[in-house]
Amino acid sequence: xxxxxxxxxxxxxxxxxLTGLDLDRNPDIVVRDVELLSSDWYVLRATTFDIRGSDxxxxxxxxxTYDRGDGATILLYDAERRTVLLTRQFxxxxxxxxxxxxxxxxxxxxxxxxxxPEVAIRxxxxxxxxxxxxxxxxxxxxxxxxxxxxxxxxFYAAPYQGVVRGGDHHGVEAExxxxxxxxxxxxxxxxxxxxxxxxxxxxxxLQWSVGPRGVFHDG
Numbered sequence: 001x002x003x004x005x006x007x008x009x010x011x012x013x014x015x016x017x018l019t020g021l022d023l024d025r026n027p028d029i030v031v032r033d034v035e036l037l038s039s040d041w042y043v044l045r046a047t048t049f050d051i052r053g054s055d056x057x058x059x060x061x062x063x064x065t066y067d068r069g070d071g072a073t074i075l076l077y078d079a080e081r082r083t084v085l086l087t088r089q090f091x092x093x094x095x096x097x098x099x100x101x102x103x104x105x106x107x108x109x110x111x112x113x114x115x116x117p118e119v120a121i122r123x124x125x126x127x128x129x130x131x132x133x134x135x136x137x138x139x140x141x142x143x144x145x146x147x148x149x150x151x152x153x154x155f156y157a158a159p160y161q162g163v164v165r166g167g168d169h170h171g172v173e174a175e176x177x178x179x180x181x182x183x184x185x186x187x188x189x190x191x192x193x194x195x196x197x198x199x200x201x202x203x204x205x206l207q208w209s210v211g212p213r214g215v216f217h218d219g
Contacts, residue, residue, distance in 0.1 A: 004039025016043050019067075028052040032060070043067040065150050072121040072154040073109035075139075075205040076131055077186070078161065079215050084189050085160055086202065087128050088180040099198065105182060106199045109153075117154035125158070128179045130170050133158045139208055144200060155205060157215060186216050 003009045004016040017036040023029065030050040038044040048062045076085035086105050095102025110124035118136060125133045139155040168181045184192075190210055193203050210216045 002036060004036055004043065009039040009043075010041050013039070016045070019043075019045065020047055037064070042069075064148060066148055067150045069111045069113070070117075070152045070154070071109060071111045072117045072124065072156065073107045073201045073205065074121045074125055074133065074136065074156040074158055075107050075202075075209060076125065076129065076133070076158060076160045077209060077215050078159065082186045082216060083183050084186055084206070084209070085129055085131065086182045086184060086189070088182050089178065094198070104199050105192070105197045105202065107202045107205050109201060112154075118156070121154070121156050128170050129160075129181050130168065131160045133160075135159075139205065142204070153201060155201070155208075157205065157209065159215075186210065 002017070004013060006014060008014055009016065016039055017034050020031050020034050023031050028051060031047060032050060033048040035046040035048075036043070037046055044064060044066055046062060046064050048060060050058050050060050052058050077083070078085075085108075087108055088103055088105050090102045091099070091104045092102060094104055108121070108125045108128040110120060110127070112120040115123065118138075121136065122133045125131055136156045136158040139157055141152055141154050144151060144153050170179050170181065186206070186209065189197065190206050193206065197203065197206075208214050
């Protein structure tokens with residue numbers, strides 16, 4: 001019996017060793033075998049597939065993929081005051097890979113679980129910032145690390161109004177979350193990119209917000 005295959009894993013799933021075997025959208029790719037390496041909350045697989053190169057020759061490759069599910073993120077903004085609402089929380093993977101203290105400034109974000117992207121991001125915004133989101137704008141969908149991680153991230157933006165106290169803490173205690181709310185001037189936030197603001201999804205949304213289609217575009 002293997003967890004995630006014929007025995008439920010930490011999220012009650014089975015059949016995880018079958019994912020990808022039925023793929024046929026690309027005639028130059030034939031999936032041969034899927035090995036389930038780990039299945040606790042997220043899933044690590046090693047997949048063997050044949051790929052036909054530009055020279056017409058078929059070659060076999062083996063690639064590991066990390067499947068944590070898809071997610072959504074949102075930039076909360078006040079266009080009149082030219083501010084954005086971010087979060088700060090500890091991220092161990094960044095900390096172990098050289099970040100000075102592991103405390104990252106980010107847009108509110110989370111996994112979809114069983115929800116649609118819009119429903120999920122409304123939930124995450126409330127959990128992480130205490131803000132109830134009204135009408136949202138869908139910005140784009142991106143694969144954040146397509147060489148090894150399957151996650152597709154759905155990007156949104158929405159206005160917030162009223163007094164939001166920087167330094168307030170939110171998050172789901174049962175999940176070990178202790179998330180600080182941070183309100184920044186948009187110009188200060190953009191100036192911090194790569195110099196205190198190191199999270200890719202946040203950088204993308206900030207750059208969009210001051211770009212030609214963004215909410216802070218002055219043109």
